[in-house]
Amino acid sequence: MSTGSMKELEARGLVLLGCGKMGSAMLEGWLAQGLPAGAVWVNDPHPSDWLSSTGVNLNMTLPDSPAIVLVAVKPQMMADTLPALAGFGNGNTLFLSVAAGTSIATYKAMLGDQTPIIRAMPNTPAAIARGITAICGNDLATDEHLDMAEALLTAVGQVVRLDGEHQMDAVTAVSGSGPAYVFHLIETLAAAGETQGLSAGLAMQLATATVAGAGALAEQADDDPAQLRMNVTSPGGTTAAALAVLMNEKDGFPALLTRAVAAAANRSKELANG
Numbered sequence: 001m002s003t004g005s006m007k008e009l010e011a012r013g014l015v016l017l018g019c020g021k022m023g024s025a026m027l028e029g030w031l032a033q034g035l036p037a038g039a040v041w042v043n044d045p046h047p048s049d050w051l052s053s054t055g056v057n058l059n060m061t062l063p064d065s066p067a068i069v070l071v072a073v074k075p076q077m078m079a080d081t082l083p084a085l086a087g088f089g090n091g092n093t094l095f096l097s098v099a100a101g102t103s104i105a106t107y108k109a110m111l112g113d114q115t116p117i118i119r120a121m122p123n124t125p126a127a128i129a130r131g132i133t134a135i136c137g138n139d140l141a142t143d144e145h146l147d148m149a150e151a152l153l154t155a156v157g158q159v160v161r162l163d164g165e166h167q168m169d170a171v172t173a174v175s176g177s178g179p180a181y182v183f184h185l186i187e188t189l190a191a192a193g194e195t196q197g198l199s200a201g202l203a204m205q206l207a208t209a210t211v212a213g214a215g216a217l218a219e220q221a222d223d224d225p226a227q228l229r230m231n232v233t234s235p236g237g238t239t240a241a242a243l244a245v246l247m248n249e250k251d252g253f254p255a256l257l258t259r260a261v262a263a264a265a266n267r268s269k270e271l272a273n274g
């Protein structure tokens, strides 16, 4: 995190509304990067043992003017939880929300229309600083606000700035939910290995290392994923036999992932419409 952003957070405080899986993944990254626990206030009625052990200010009186309020409760909890923080609205506290499907317009209505708001869509690899977060702000979010949010989120992985909020449903469906698709790929690849006679432990080790290694190679190689796929595929060989199944336009990965990503994007839109 840049020294300026860190200083401002340390001086004014960072408030987390909700600290479950996503909030904890990010907080873990920030504490590991040197953000002092004393600069963090967490409001969460069900703190985990890990959270209680971090030394953050847990369910205590909040600072007068925190630099950032990070909103990381479930979208369905928003109407119950956000009004208590509306006192920080219309001021110089930046609201940074990671909630899927809660629009900037909804925050404006709950917090006041002069409130700087940034929507962010992170993902859980943030816990090991390998996340990717997409951000977009309202017209009151200044370049300094965007820089501060980016500095905070860069501590837990890559950050991309979106052209606008209209991209958020698709981003949520690709990278926000995406780690779950990849974990399920690992589960199902391992299960398929078991069907071929491997032990559960060996099949899981092979599947996990294969997905992790292929992901790292895709990120580091000069070749694009299509070329990397071709590099594995010998004509008339084993990979070609599997890809004939997986790349089948009718019921292979293309059709399946198109449907899955559309389902996630549609759900994101539904959440936005209450």
Ligand SMILES: NC(=O)C1=CN([C@@H]2O[C@H](COP(=O)(O)OP(=O)(O)OC[C@H]3O[C@@H](n4cnc5c(N)ncnc54)[C@H](O)[C@@H]3O)[C@@H](O)[C@H]2O)C=CC1
Binding pocket: 017, 018, 019, 020, 021, 022, 023, 043, 044, 045, 046, 047, 072, 073, 074, 075, 077, 080, 081, 098, 099, 100, 101, 121, 122, 123, 124, 176, 177
């Ligand atoms: N889990 C993920 O991979 C991602 C989640 N998100 C978003 O992050 C947000 C949180 O999701 P998760 O961390 O997965 O859910 P979670 O259920 O693990 O965390 C929600 C937290 O909110 C707390 N909470 C409940 N009532 C509260 C209250 N009245 N005041 C304060 N805190 C309260 C719960 O105790 C819990 O710790 C959601 O809006 C979701 O859309 C975004 C990107 C990825």
Ligand SMILES: O=C(O)[C@@H]1CCC=N1
Binding pocket: 100, 172, 176, 177
């Ligand atoms: O499942 C969800 O709604 C959240 C948003 C992206 C990942 N988890």
